[in-house]
Amino acid sequence: MIKVMINGEPRYLASPSRLADLVAIEAGEDSKGVAVGLNRRVIPRPKWSRIKVAEGDEVEIIAPFAGG
Amino acid sequence: MSDTWTIEGREFNSRLLLGTAMYPSREVMLDALKASGTQVATVALRRVKLDTGKDVNLYKVLRDAGYLILPNTAGCFTAEDAVLTAQLAREALETNWVKLEVIADHDTLLPDTEQLLVAAERLTKDGFQVLPYTNDDPIVARKLEQIGCPAVMPLAAPIGSGLGVRNPHNLVLMRDTLSVPLIVDAGVGTASDVAIVFELGCDAVLLNSAIAKAGDPVRMARAIRHAAVGGREAFLARRMPRKFYADASSPTEGLPWQ
Numbered sequence: 001m002i003k004v005m006i007n008g009e010p011r012y013l014a015s016p017s018r019l020a021d022l023v024a025i026e027a028g029e030d031s032k033g034v035a036v037g038l039n040r041r042v043i044p045r046p047k048w049s050r051i052k053v054a055e056g057d058e059v060e061i062i063a064p065f066a067g068g
Numbered sequence: 069m070s071d072t073w074t075i076e077g078r079e080f081n082s083r084l085l086l087g088t089a090m091y092p093s094r095e096v097m098l099d100a101l102k103a104s105g106t107q108v109a110t111v112a113l114r115r116v117k118l119d120t121g122k123d124v125n126l127y128k129v130l131r132d133a134g135y136l137i138l139p140n141t142a143g144c145f146t147a148e149d150a151v152l153t154a155q156l157a158r159e160a161l162e163t164n165w166v167k168l169e170v171i172a173d174h175d176t177l178l179p180d181t182e183q184l185l186v187a188a189e190r191l192t193k194d195g196f197q198v199l200p201y202t203n204d205d206p207i208v209a210r211k212l213e214q215i216g217c218p219a220v221m222p223l224a225a226p227i228g229s230g231l232g233v234r235n236p237h238n239l240v241l242m243r244d245t246l247s248v249p250l251i252v253d254a255g256v257g258t259a260s261d262v263a264i265v266f267e268l269g270c271d272a273v274l275l276n277s278a279i280a281k282a283g284d285p286v287r288m289a290r291a292i293r294h295a296a297v298g299g300r301e302a303f304l305a306r307r308m309p310r311k312f313y314a315d316a317s318s319p320t321e322g323l324p325w326q
Binding site for chain 1 (some may be wrong): 087088089090091097110111112113114115116117126127128137139140142152155156157158159160161227254276277
């Protein structure tokens with residue numbers, strides 16, 4: 001069991017998940033318009049399926065919302 | 069008669085840029101955008117929430133309607149946060165354009181221009197087209213232009229205040245000293261405020277609350293569209309000089325019984 005922070009909330013994962021899997025869980029299968037940050041670095045989309053999160057990682061999954 | 073303007077080689081017919089927040093409904097927002105004639109819609113970037121999900125629908129409807137989507141860095145208080153948000157926006161929306169906001173505090177929402185200049189320089193070096201929301205300070209505006217920003221966006225008044233143009237003199241100073249487009253961002257409250265911005269010679273207006281918080285947002289969008297045209301035409305027509313005393317318009321000679 002590893003603990004990671006996703007969008008500021010603690011999550012406990014049975015095994016190290018790929019970023020792509022976390023995005024699918026948090027944002028749904030259609031990830032158009034979504035971006036991912038890992039430990040305050042932006043991770044380009046093509047790398048989501050290659051990078052696995054580790055204990056203590058801080059993941060941000062963001063999308064556009066109404067704004068001015 | 070065509071009266072277009074450009075940012076970094078991209079030509080626009082409309083001189084209005086609209087925010088997408090605070091409308092009574094998604095439908096009213098889309099109708100208001102259409103009524104305003106805008107070609108650019110701004111969005112914020114926020115964490116996807118498990119309960120409400122992401123607002124991909126917003127991204128999709130704006131994109132499908134043909135708007136240029138301009139992400140902002142609203143809510144950032146440091147250059148570091150603003151740079152990271154802009155980089156996330158570039159990844160999410162596949163655009164290197166960003167409306168750069170670095171705010172000093174919650175009460176005034178005024179720009180922290182020291183942090184703004186730092187962020188503008190870092191993002192410009194990173195390949196962004198930075199459209200900075202800034203104070204109505206001609207010197208900061210000049211520095212932003214020197215950094216390489218393709219437009220500068222001074223406020224008319226604080227965000228969401230609807231107070232109208234507080235410092236017309238500084239806007240004219242900026243207009244006279246900058247080569248890049250001057251987009252007034254924030255503070256207009258109604259159509260006449262927008263007309264004044266254009267009469268002063270500014271190139272465009274970015275607004276949200278004035279339309280979204282009007283009693284009839286779609287009608288206000290239409291009013292502001294007309295005001296923009298009226299103000300711009302008045303600027304191009306070059307207004308008459310102001311005089312302290314009256315100057316009769318009818319002939320002063322040939323009056324009967326005199």
